[in-house]
Amino acid sequence: KNEVEQSPQNLTAQEGEFITINCSYSVGISALHWLQQHPGGGIVSLFMLSSGKKKHGRLIATINIQEKHSSLHITASHPRDSAVYICAVIIGNTPLVFGKGTRLSVIA
Amino acid sequence: EAEVAQSPRYKITEKSQAVAFWCDPISGHATLYWYRQILGQGPELLVQFQDESVVDDSQLPKDRFSAERLKGVDSTLKIQPAELGDSAMYLCASSRLAGVDQYFGPGTRLLVL
Numbered sequence: 526k527n528e529v530e531q532s533p534q535n536l537t538a539q540e541g542e543f544i545t546i547n548c549s550y551s552v553g554i555s556a557l558h559w560l561q562q563h564p565g566g567g568i569v570s571l572f573m574l575s576s577g578k579k580k581h582g583r584l585i586a587t588i589n590i591q592e593k594h595s596s597l598h599i600t601a602s603h604p605r606d607s608a609v610y611i612c613a614v615i616i617g618n619t620p621l622v623f624g625k626g627t628r629l630s631v632i633a
Numbered sequence: 634e635a636e637v638a639q640s641p642r643y644k645i646t647e648k649s650q651a652v653a654f655w656c657d658p659i660s661g662h663a664t665l666y667w668y669r670q671i672l673g674q675g676p677e678l679l680v681q682f683q684d685e686s687v688v689d690d691s692q693l694p695k696d697r698f699s700a701e702r703l704k705g706v707d708s709t710l711k712i713q714p715a716e717l718g719d720s721a722m723y724l725c726a727s728s729r730l731a732g733v734d735q736y737f738g739p740g741t742r743l744l745v746l
Contacts, residue, residue, distance in 0.1 A: 529675075558735070566722045568676075568737035611675055620666060620689060621735065623675030 531612050531624040538631050544599040546627045548612030551593065558621065559586050559597045560611040568611070571597070602631045635659040637738035639725050645744045651713035654741045658707070658727030664688075666735065667700055667710050668724040676724055682708060683731060715745045 528551045538544050548557070556575040562568045572579050572586040574595075579586050583602075588595040599606055607630050613621040638657040646652050658665050663684050668676035679698065681689040684705035693700065697716070702708040712719055722742050726735040 560737070565739070566670075566724075566742055567739035568724060568726075570734060570736065573734045613675070620678040620681055621676075623677070625673070625675045
């Protein structure tokens with residue numbers, strides 16, 4: 526059974542700090558999602574990646590398929606970045622397998 | 634930009650009552666997913682549809698939960714009777730094909746009293 530582990534579980538940062546959230550998984554995957562969930566509950570897909578690195582604004586996602594590891598970075602963090610960040614993996618055509626999420630609080 | 638629609642956004646019910654949630658996926662998306670997310674946990678798949686057919690419902694508690702997507706477009710998830718442990722966020726997602734990027738709806742937050 527594939528396990529998706531995220532760290533840290535909770536993270537508090539000061540506004541402007543550089544933030545890293547990590548995700549590791551145990552079996553081969555075809556792709557990995559980084560998702561953002563705000564307190565209201567809706568989920569937004571930030572990235573889907575299968576290799577290398579993607580950047581969107583202040584967000585950067587990297588993945589190392591050989592090491593079965595991905596990271597989500599937030600540069601110049603802002604209070605509006607406060608949310609739960611969830612890593613989810615795709616194995617073939619099977620449904621997403623989700624991590625438990627990392628709760629980020631950015632304090633002004 | 635097209636979005637996945639869900640209703641209601643919030644539902645409070647008493648245990649043993651019936652509840653139903655509705656999802657309208659993005660137009661043209663053949664694959665539809667229902668997830669349940671308990672507070673503090675990641676979502677878990679309840680059921681996956683490919684068009685009108687159920688592809689995976691192995692984690693659906695079939696004694697009380699049912700899901701349908703009769704015309705392969707919108708979908709309904711029903712719980713009867715609701716139990717206290719069903720309190721959770723119910724998320725719907727859709728994708729053009731299985732295994733590609735999923736788009737999530739805003740979710741229905743259920744509280745069973």
